[in-house]
Amino acid sequence: MTTFIELLLGGLSIGSVYALIALGFVVIFKATEVVNFAHASLLLAGGYVTAVLHDDIGFWPALLVGIAGAASVGAAIEFFVMRRYRGSDHSVLAIVTIGVDILLITELTRRMGTDVLALGDPWGNEVVQIGGITLAQTRIAAFLAAGLLITVFLLAFRYTSWGVSMRAAAENPQTAALMGIKLGRVSLAAWAVAGALAAVAALFLTVFPTPGLERATSLAALKAFPAAILGGLDSTTGALAGGLIVGVTESLATGYQSDLSFLGRGIGDLAPYLVMVAVLLIRPAGLFGTKELARV
Amino acid sequence: MSDTTAEAAPLVTTAPAPGGAESFTDRLRRPRTYAVLIASVLLLALPFYLDRFWLQAGLFAMAAAIGAIGLNMLTGATGQLSMGHAFFLAVGAYSYCILAGESSTENGHALTGLGLPTWLAAILAVLLAGAAGGVFSPIAGRLRGAYLGIATLALIFIGQHILFNAGSLTGGYNGRAVPPLSLFGFTFDDTEVVVAAVPFGSSEKLWYVGLVALLLAALFARGVLRGRPGRAMNAIRDHRIAAGVMGVPVARYRAGVFVLSSMYAGLAGVLLALVFQRTVPEYFGMILSLEYLAMIVIGGLGSVAGAVVGAFFVSLLPQVLTHYSDSLPLVSAPGTGGLAPGEASRYLYGAAVVAVVLFLPGGLARLGIALPRVTRPKKSGEK
Amino acid sequence: MKTAPAPGTGTDNTTAALTVTDVTVRFAGLTALDGVSFTVEPGSVHAVIGPNGAGKSTCFNVLSGVYRASAGTVHLGTTELTGLAPHTIAGLGVARTFQNLALPPHATVADSLLLGRHRLTRSGFIATGLRLPSAAREEKRHLDRVREIAEFIGLEKALERPAGSLPYGQQKLVELGRALCMEPRVLLLDEPIAGMTADERRRTASVVANVRDSLGISIVLVEHDMGVVMRLADAVTVLDFGRRIAGGTPAEVQNDPAVVQAYLGAPE
Numbered sequence: 019m020t021t022f023i024e025l026l027l028g029g030l031s032i033g034s035v036y037a038l039i040a041l042g043f044v045v046i047f048k049a050t051e052v053v054n055f056a057h058a059s060l061l062l063a064g065g066y067v068t069a070v071l072h073d074d075i076g077f078w079p080a081l082l083v084g085i086a087g088a089a090s091v092g093a094a095i096e097f098f099v100m101r102r103y104r105g106s107d108h109s110v111l112a113i114v115t116i117g118v119d120i121l122l123i124t125e126l127t128r129r130m131g132t133d134v135l136a137l138g139d140p141w142g143n144e145v146v147q148i149g150g151i152t153l154a155q156t157r158i159a160a161f162l163a164a165g166l167l168i169t170v171f172l173l174a175f176r177y178t179s180w181g182v183s184m185r186a187a188a189e190n191p192q193t194a195a196l197m198g199i200k201l202g203r204v205s206l207a208a209w210a211v212a213g214a215l216a217a218v219a220a221l222f223l224t225v226f227p228t229p230g231l232e233r234a235t236s237l238a239a240l241k242a243f244p245a246a247i248l249g250g251l252d253s254t255t256g257a258l259a260g261g262l263i264v265g266v267t268e269s270l271a272t273g274y275q276s277d278l279s280f281l282g283r284g285i286g287d288l289a290p291y292l293v294m295v296a297v298l299l300i301r302p303a304g305l306f307g308t309k310e311l312a313r314v
Numbered sequence: 315m316s317d318t319t320a321e322a323a324p325l326v327t328t329a330p331a332p333g334g335a336e337s338f339t340d341r342l343r344r345p346r347t348y349a350v351l352i353a354s355v356l357l358l359a360l361p362f363y364l365d366r367f368w369l370q371a372g373l374f375a376m377a378a379a380i381g382a383i384g385l386n387m388l389t390g391a392t393g394q395l396s397m398g399h400a401f402f403l404a405v406g407a408y409s410y411c412i413l414a415g416e417s418s419t420e421n422g423h424a425l426t427g428l429g430l431p432t433w434l435a436a437i438l439a440v441l442l443a444g445a446a447g448g449v450f451s452p453i454a455g456r457l458r459g460a461y462l463g464i465a466t467l468a469l470i471f472i473g474q475h476i477l478f479n480a481g482s483l484t485g486g487y488n489g490r491a492v493p494p495l496s497l498f499g500f501t502f503d504d505t506e507v508v509v510a511a512v513p514f515g516s517s518e519k520l521w522y523v524g525l526v527a528l529l530l531a532a533l534f535a536r537g538v539l540r541g542r543p544g545r546a547m548n549a550i551r552d553h554r555i556a557a558g559v560m561g562v563p564v565a566r567y568r569a570g571v572f573v574l575s576s577m578y579a580g581l582a583g584v585l586l587a588l589v590f591q592r593t594v595p596e597y598f599g600m601i602l603s604l605e606y607l608a609m610i611v612i613g614g615l616g617s618v619a620g621a622v623v624g625a626f627f628v629s630l631l632p633q634v635l636t637h638y639s640d641s642l643p644l645v646s647a648p649g650t651g652g653l654a655p656g657e658a659s660r661y662l663y664g665a666a667v668v669a670v671v672l673f674l675p676g677g678l679a680r681l682g683i684a685l686p687r688v689t690r691p692k693k694s695g696e697k
Numbered sequence: 698m699k700t701a702p703a704p705g706t707g708t709d710n711t712t713a714a715l716t717v718t719d720v721t722v723r724f725a726g727l728t729a730l731d732g733v734s735f736t737v738e739p740g741s742v743h744a745v746i747g748p749n750g751a752g753k754s755t756c757f758n759v760l761s762g763v764y765r766a767s768a769g770t771v772h773l774g775t776t777e778l779t780g781l782a783p784h785t786i787a788g789l790g791v792a793r794t795f796q797n798l799a800l801p802p803h804a805t806v807a808d809s810l811l812l813g814r815h816r817l818t819r820s821g822f823i824a825t826g827l828r829l830p831s832a833a834r835e836e837k838r839h840l841d842r843v844r845e846i847a848e849f850i851g852l853e854k855a856l857e858r859p860a861g862s863l864p865y866g867q868q869k870l871v872e873l874g875r876a877l878c879m880e881p882r883v884l885l886l887d888e889p890i891a892g893m894t895a896d897e898r899r900r901t902a903s904v905v906a907n908v909r910d911s912l913g914i915s916i917v918l919v920e921h922d923m924g925v926v927m928r929l930a931d932a933v934t935v936l937d938f939g940r941r942i943a944g945g946t947p948a949e950v951q952n953d954p955a956v957v958q959a960y961l962g963a964p965e
Contacts, residue, residue: 052460053395053459053460053461053463053464055463099668099672102672103671103672104675105671105675107393107551108459108460109389109393109394109395109459109460109463110611110615110671111671112395112459112460112463113389113395113607113611113667113671114667114668114671114672116604116607116608116667117608117611117663117664117665117666117667117668117671118664118668119604119664120604120608120660120663120664120667121660121661121664121665121668124657124660124661124664125661128653128657240467243464243467244464244467244468246464247461247464247465251461251464282475282476282478282479282480283478283479284475284478284479285475287471287475288471288472288475291467291468291471291472292468292472294465294468295453295465295468298453298456298457298465299452299453302453302456302457302461533828534826534827535826537825537826537827537828537832538822538825538826540825541820541824541825541826541832541836542811542814542815542818542820542821542825542832542835542836543820543821543822543825544825545804545808545811545812545815546812546815548801548804548808549801549812551801552801552802552804553799553800553801555763555783555799556795556799557812558762558763558782558783558784558787559761559762559763559783559784559786559787559792559793560784560787560792560812560813560815560816560875560879561784561787561788561815561816561879562784562812562815563782563784564784570822574822
C-alpha cells in the first residue's frame with residue numbers, strides 16, 4: 019500500500035508537470051488552431067538556457083532567464099514563421115512546426131552532445147518522510163509550482179483582458195478581429211506563454227530522481243502530447259486531467275514493472291500512449307474536448 | 315460543344331482511356347517525352363558507372379520515395395497527418411525478415427523464421443503492413459488532420475517497444491539479418507555476376523528491383539490520385555463537410571487511405587531491409603517519421619512527383635554532405651568536433667521545410683517544371 | 698435556354714415528398730430550431746425564408762445530415778433521414794449547395810463536377826490504381842454527362858479551369874452544377890444567387906425552374922431575394938427565431954401580418 023501511495027503521489031507530481039506542458043500546447047491550439055510539434059524543443063531550449071547559466075548567475079536568475087528565453091523562442095517562432103504563412107491549411111502549419119522542431123532539436127542536441135546537464139536546483143536529492151511515505155523534495159516542489167502556475171494561468175485566462183481576448187479569438191477569429199482584438203498579439207502571447215510554461219516544466223523534468231537535462235528529456239516532454247489529446251486538444255481542463263492521467267499511468271506502470279514483465283521492459287514509457295489510444299477509441303475528441311461543430 | 319471536347323481532351327489522357335489518349339505522333343512532339351526517355355536510359359545505365367556508395371544512396375532514395383508517395387496520399391492529398399510512418403516501415407522490413415528468414419540462433423538469440431520463398435515474403439510483408447494500418451483504422455478514420463498526427467505518435471512508441479522486446483522475432487537490440495531476395499531462381503545477393511565487364515553485386519542487382527518497384531508504386535498512386543478516389547480524398551482535405559454531403563463516406567475513406575499508405579510504407583520497408591541487409595530497431599524511430607513528413611513538404615504536398623523529389627532531396631542530402639565533407643566549408647567528418655554531415659543535412663532540410671511552406675507553396679516539384687509541360691496544366695491534387 | 702438534360706439510365710429518379718416533422722435543434726442551451734414542420738411536395742420548389750439567424754441554414758444542415766436533430770424526424774418518402782450520416786443521405790439522392798462556397802479552389806471545374814458523380818460511380822483504389830479498363834470507361838462515361846451538365850449551366854468553357862479562378866457567381870454555379878451531377882431527387886439550395894451579377898442571377902433562376910420542370914426534382918430553396926422567391930417558389934415556409942411562423946403559397950405568405958412583422962420588426 020505504501021508503494022502504491024508513493025507511486026500515486028509521484029505520478030500526480032510528474033503529471034502536474036506534464037499538465038503544465040500540455041497547457042501551453044493547448045493554449046497555442048486554442049489561440050491559433052495550430053498543433054505545435056515543436057513544443058518539446060521549446061522545453062529543451064528553456065532547460066538548456068537555465069543549465070548553462072546557473073553556475074555563473076545562480077539558480078533563480080538562471081531559471082528566470084531560461085523562462086524568458088523559452089518565451090522569446092516561442093514568440094520568435096510565431097513572429098518569424100507562423101505569421102508569414104499565407105495559406106489556410108492548419109495541417110500544413112503543423113508540419114511547419116515539425117521543420118522548426120528539427121532545427122531546434124538539432125541545434126540543442128549538438129550543443130549538448132552526450133552530456134547530462136544539471137540545472138542547479140536547490141532541492142538536490144533530499145527526501146521527506148511523512149507517515150512512512152517517502153517523497154523527494156523535488157516532487158513536492160514540482161507539484162506546488164505546477165499547481166500554482168496552473169491556477170494563476172486559469173485565473174488570468176478567465177479574468178484578465180488578455181484571457182478574454184484569447185478565448186474570444188478561439189471562439190471565432192473573424193468576429194474577435196471585428197471587435198478590435200488584435201489576433202496577431204493574441205497568438206504571439208499564446209506562443210510566449212507556452213514557451214514560459216515549458217521552461218518551468220523543463221526544470222521539473224530534469225531534477226532528482228532524473229539525472230539532468232539530456233537529449234532524452236525531449237522524449238519525456240513528448241508525453242505532453244498524449245496528455246493534451248486525451249484530455250481534448252481544445253480544453254484547458256482536459257490538459258490538466260490528461261497530464262495527471264499520463265503521469266499516474268506512467269508512474270504506476272513503471273513502479274509495478276516487475277509485475278508487468280510479460281509486457282516487456284520499459285512499459286512505463288509506453289503506457290501513456292496506450293491509454294491515449296484507448297481513450298481515443300471511445301471518445302475521438304478526447305475526454306473534455308468539444309466535438310467539432312461544423313460551421314457551414 | 316466541339317471546342318469543349320478539344321479543351322477537355324487532356325483531362326481524358328490523365329487516365330489513358332481507349333479513344334481518349336493522345337496519338338503517338340502527338341507524344342513524339344512533346345519535349346517531355348524525350349526528357350522521360352533520356353532519364354530512363356540514364357537510370358538503367360547507372361549501375362554500370364556508379365560505385366557501390368552511390369548505388370546504395372540511390373536505392374535508399376528509391377525506397378524513401380515509395381514510402382513518401384504513400385505518406386503523400388495520406389497527408390498531402392487527404393490532409394491526414396501521420397507520425398506513424400516509421401512504424402509501418404518497420405512492419406514491412408521485419409515481416410519480410412521473419413517470413414523469409416530461417417529459424418536460427420544469432421548472437422545468442424533464438425530467432426524465429428518461417429523460411430517462405432522470399433518473393434512471397436515480400437508480398438505478405440506489404441499486406442501485413444496494410445493490415446497493421448487496418449487495425450489502427452478505428453482511430454485513423456475518426457480523427458482528422460493534426461489530431462491524427464499526435465495519435466499516431468503512439469505507433470512509434472509501440473513499434474519501438476515491440477522491436478526491442480520481441481527478441482525472438484526481431485532480434486531485439488541487434489536486429490536481424492535480411493535474407494536476400496530471390497526471384498525466378500535469381501538471387502539479389504553479393505555473389506558476383508559480370509555484366510558487360512562490370513561486376514554486379516547486390517546493389518547493382520537491387521537497383522533494378524528498386525526502379526521497377528518505384529515505377530509501379532508511382533503509377534498506381536497517380537492512377538488513384540487522378541481518379542475517383544483522389545477526388546474524394548482532396549474533397550476531404552479541402553472541405554470535409556462538403557465531401558460527406560457529396561456522398562463521400564469520410565471515415566471509410568480516411569481509413570482506406572491510411573491502409574494504402576501503410577502498404578506503401580511496408581513496401582519501402584522491405585526494400586530498405588534488402589538494401590541494408592540488416593534491420594535495426596533504432597532506425598525506425600521518430601526521426602524517420604519526421605524525415606518522411608519533411609520529404610513530402612519539401613517536394614510538394616499531394617502529388618507523386620512531389621513525394622519523389624522530396625524523398626531524393628532528403629535522403630541524398632546527408633550522403634552528398636558525407637561524401638564531400640572534406641571539400642565543403644563548415645561541414646567536417648563526424649567526430650572531429652565540427653558540424654557533422656548528418657547534422658548539417660538536418661539543418662538544411664529543417665530549414666527547407668519552413669522555407670518551402672512559406673515561400674514556395676507547392677514544393678520543389680513545382681520548381682522542377684523545367685521539364686516543359688506544355689499540353690497539360692496542373693491537375694488537382696497538387697497543392 | 699436548353700432544357701435540362703435527362704440523366705442516364707440507372708439513376709433512381711422516382712420523386713418522393715420530403716417531410717420535416719417537429720424538428721428541434723439545440724446547441725449548448727441555444728435553440729436554433731424549435732419544432733419546425735413542413736412538407737416539400739414532389740417536384741415543387743419550396744422556399745424557406747426568414748430574417749438572418751432564423752434557422753434556415755441549421756434546417757439545411759439537419760436535412761443533409763451535417764447536424765443531428767435533438768428531436769423530430771425528417772423523411773424522404775418513407776425513408777427516415779434523421780440520424781443517417783451525410784454520405785448515406787447523399788446516397789439516397791439528397792444534394793445540396795453551401796451558402797459559403799465549399800469548392801476546392803485548386804481543382805478544375807471538371808474535377809469538382811466529377812466529385813458530384815461520386816455516389817454514382819464505383820471505381821475504387823484498386824481499379825484506378827491499376828488503371829483497369831472498367832475505371833477508364835466509367836470515367837469517360839461520367840465525363841460525358843458532366844459536360845452535358847456544364848453546358849446546361851453555361852460553364853462548358855470553364856471545365857478545365859481551376860474553380861478558384863472563376864468569378865464568385867460562376868463558382869456558385871459550379872456548386873449548383875456539382876449538386877446536379879449527383880442526379881438528386883431533392884436539391885437543397887442555400888442562397889444560390891447571393892453575390893451574383895444580374896446576368897448570373899437570371900441564368901441561375903432559369904436553371905432552377907428548368908430543373909424542376911424537366912427533371913421533376915424537388916427543390917428546397919433558401920434565399921433572401923424575395924423577387925426570385927416569389928417568382929420561383931410553389932410553396933414558402935417562413936422561419937423566425939427557429940420557429941415556423943407562416944407557410945403557404947407565395948401570395949398567402951406575402952400578405953401574412955406575422956411575416957411582415959418578422960421582417961420589419963414589431964409595429965410599435
